[in-house]
Amino acid sequence: MDQLDLLRKDWKKQNADLPKLTSNELKKIIHKKSSSVVKWIFIISLLEFLLPIVLFLFVGADNINDRYRALGLYEFNLITTILMYAIAVVFMILFYLNYRKISAESSAKVLLTNIIRTRKTVKYYIWISLSMIPILVFVTAFQMLHAPEYAPIFKQYNIVIIWFIVSFIAVSMVGLGWLIYRLLYGILLKRLHKNYKELHDFKG
Amino acid sequence: MSNTLEQKFVKDLEEHQNIVHKICKLYTNNQDAHNDLFQEISIQLWKAYPKFRGEAKFSTWMYRVSLNTAITLYRKSKRRIKTQDFETVVFKIESSEYDPTEEEQLRVLYEAIRQLSDIDKALVFLYLEEKNYKEIADTMGITEVNARVKMNRVKNKLRDILNP
Known part of the structure; x- marks a missing residue:
């Protein structure tokens, strides 16, 4: 006999040994809090959307705006802030549309695809947000090097070293942001990715 | 969600709970984890129930939502480490x-x-x-x-x- 046939024969016998919950017990259970991974994906994604916005709020504060004005960066800062908010709004709409497609009633493959697609929206948003960092750092550094207020200070140092430090700061900020994001992404999606790959790579 | 709907759902779940228990047995290895997964599947079933149109059999619909929860939606709880594993049999x-x-x-x-x-x-x-x-x-x-x-x-x- 095939080993699975032996199992099949035994499978039916176990019904009597299984727990039997009463309707009252079941009623209590269905009103408990869900700890579904989708709920966590939603909460963490929202935080990820909000973080760059909050950072931009900080960058756009009045006293900092005065400094930007002195450096001739006021317009640049204004445009990048508006651009950042517009990008955030577009991605949040895309995120919401993808999130709405997540349904436990889909097939396993469609459910996994929709969850991963939803997270990918956040991934692209994070990429764009992080790519803004080196642009901001380099433009600010360039303007500072040429601003009458700061130029004499920087003149004392080797220009190569200054740009090396600026690059190091930009790379470190991007790297740190990316590392935190990958860590969150990994924790949330490791198991889902494995299952997704198993269903998608299967060609028969 | 209305009480009538809840009563109907609980009755259906009570009748077909074996399906959920069997899935829990396959995907978990101790009683705490079993209870956790049973709870999560029941919550997901209840959340999806208003959309269940009765086009498929309740049990067929239940297989899908329950397996999806076990494979995808369920976050394994850490507390199951503290309890003794099921016997192999x-x-x-x-x-x-x-x-x-x-x-x-x-x-x-x-x-x-x-x-x-x-x-x-x-x-x-x-x-x-x-x-x-x-x-x-x-x-x-x-x-x-x-x-x-x-x-x-x-x-x-x-x-x-x-x-x-």
Whole structure:
């Protein structure tokens, strides 16, 4: 006999040994809090959307705006802030549309695809947000090097070293942001990715 | 959600709870984890219930939502580490035709199933529940041919585990 046939024969016998919950017990259970991974994906994604916005709020504060004005960066800062908010709004709409497609009633493959697609929206948003960092750092550094207020200070140092430090700061900020994001992404999606790959790579 | 709907759902769940318990047995290895997964599946079923139109049988719909929760939505709780694992023989034979060789074979088989991936476990579960390949394919989102081939691969995997 095939080993699975032996199992099949035994499978039916176990019904009597299984727990039997009463309707009252079941009623209590269905009103408990869900700890579904989708709920966590939603909460963490929202935080990820909000973080760059909050950072931009900080960058756009009045006293900092005065400094930007002195450096001739006021317009640049204004445009990048508006651009950042517009990008955030577009991605949040895309995120919401993808999130709405997540349904436990889909097939396993469609459910996994929709969850991963939803997270990918956040991934692209994070990429764009992080790519803004080196642009901001380099433009600010360039303007500072040429601003009458700061130029004499920087003149004392080797220009190569200054740009090396600026690059190091930009790379470190991007790297740190990316590392935190990958860590969150990994924790949330490791198991889902494995299952997704198993269903998608299967060609028969 | 209305009380009538809740009562109807609880009645359906009570009647078909064996399906959920069996899935929990396959995907968890101790009582706490079993209870956690049972709770999460019940919550997901209740959340999805208003959309259940009765086009499919309640049990068929239940297989899909429950397996999706076990494979995808459930976040394994850490507290299960603290409790003792199930005995290897979870499903004991209560048969008059007691056969020690068969019991040993079954013990090893259930242990082998535990070592399978989440997806393979789902396939084995649907096979044991005597679902046809079309239903298996629909639940998993793969083609019928793929379901057949994949099931054969799972059988071979089990054979490899059992006869290394």
